[in-house]
Amino acid sequence: MPIAMITGATSGFGRASARRFAAAGWSLILTGRRTERLDALKQELGKQVDVLTITLDVRDAEAVADAVASLPSNFRPLTCLVNNAGLALAPEPAQKVDLKDWHTMIDTNITGLVNVTHAALPLLIETGAGASIINLGSVAGHWPYPGGHVYGATKAFVEQFTYNLRCDLLGTGVRVTDIAPGMAETEFTLVRTKGDQAASDKLYRGTTPLQAEDIAEQIYYVATLPDHININRLEVMPTRQAWSAFNIDRD
Numbered sequence: 001m002p003i004a005m006i007t008g009a010t011s012g013f014g015r016a017s018a019r020r021f022a023a024a025g026w027s028l029i030l031t032g033r034r035t036e037r038l039d040a041l042k043q044e045l046g047k048q049v050d051v052l053t054i055t056l057d058v059r060d061a062e063a064v065a066d067a068v069a070s071l072p073s074n075f076r077p078l079t080c081l082v083n084n085a086g087l088a089l090a091p092e093p094a095q096k097v098d099l100k101d102w103h104t105m106i107d108t109n110i111t112g113l114v115n116v117t118h119a120a121l122p123l124l125i126e127t128g129a130g131a132s133i134i135n136l137g138s139v140a141g142h143w144p145y146p147g148g149h150v151y152g153a154t155k156a157f158v159e160q161f162t163y164n165l166r167c168d169l170l171g172t173g174v175r176v177t178d179i180a181p182g183m184a185e186t187e188f189t190l191v192r193t194k195g196d197q198a199a200s201d202k203l204y205r206g207t208t209p210l211q212a213e214d215i216a217e218q219i220y221y222v223a224t225l226p227d228h229i230n231i232n233r234l235e236v237m238p239t240r241q242a243w244s245a246f247n248i249d250r251d
């Protein structure tokens with residue numbers, strides 16, 4: 001059975017992906033910081049497939065390396081790594097942001113993703129043909145917008161890291177993809193606004209955002225393409241979202 005490791009499996013895209021891969025019979029390594037949510041997911045999906053849950057903060061390089069090194073033999077080598085754990089904070093303009101929030105985004109979206117990738121690479125290369133790394137980037141990594149500051153910059157890192165990894169992994173059979181979603185209704189905005197449910201509801205009200213299951217379907221699609229196909233970047237927006245005009249400062 002193929003084996004997927006999914007970071008940030010306690011919510012949103014990660015949890016929906018866990019369900020999608022389980023429906024197809026994959027063995028799953030599910031990680032996140034909220035143990036009770038991991039336990040609930042194991043309870044739910046463990047009836048269908050082999051599930052290993054690991055309470056893990058991706059920012060902790062040593063813990064990540066230990067967790068991957070300690071994977072039991074029935075959960076290695078890896079077929080797919082879904083580097084999904086991440087967050088946005090501080091929707092206000094850059095000049096009003098608490099520096100700690102910038103550090104948290106960099107530590108999670110960049111350092112955390114790099115920590116997991118570094119630890120998992122040997123297990124993906126061991127699988128070789130058909131293995132894949134799927135990184136969750138964002139439209140924010142490609143298109144600037146007010147309040148995007150460090151969040152968008154972390155996702156630009158994800159995009160370029162994806163391409164550079166591809167160069168180094170050429171010949172190993174391991175594929176690498178940046179999936180870049182637009183607006184999707186998950187706990188993302190609740191986290192970004194530090195628990196402001198009304199602000200989160202307002203953002204998604206009156207339109208049709210992507211749902212976590214939509215992105216999970218794309219992740220599963222990319223992971224199960226024939227071995228010889230690598231999608232480099234997949235940008236996915238809701239039909240009811242598009243770019244806006246440049247802003248102009250006038251007298």
Ligand SMILES: NC(=O)C1=CN([C@@H]2O[C@H](COP(=O)(O)OP(=O)(O)OC[C@H]3O[C@@H](n4cnc5c(N)ncnc54)[C@H](OP(=O)(O)O)[C@@H]3O)[C@@H](O)[C@H]2O)C=CC1
Nearest residue numbers: 008010011012013032033034057058085086184186187188
């Ligand atoms: N929703 C959207 O509009 C979009 C989201 N994205 C990206 O998709 C990814 C998933 O987001 P989404 O599902 O929407 O958001 P959610 O907030 O619903 O889920 C985020 C997940 O990341 C985990 N996570 C956050 N910080 C850490 C950490 N330090 N260590 C381990 N896990 C962590 C959370 O788990 P826990 O708290 O238990 O640790 C949670 O499972 C993120 O990388 C996000 O940037 C990209 C484009 C659009």
Ligand SMILES: O=CCS(=O)(=O)O
Nearest residue numbers: 138139140181182183
């Ligand atoms: O990454 C999330 C999508 S957005 O909020 O930046 O548009």
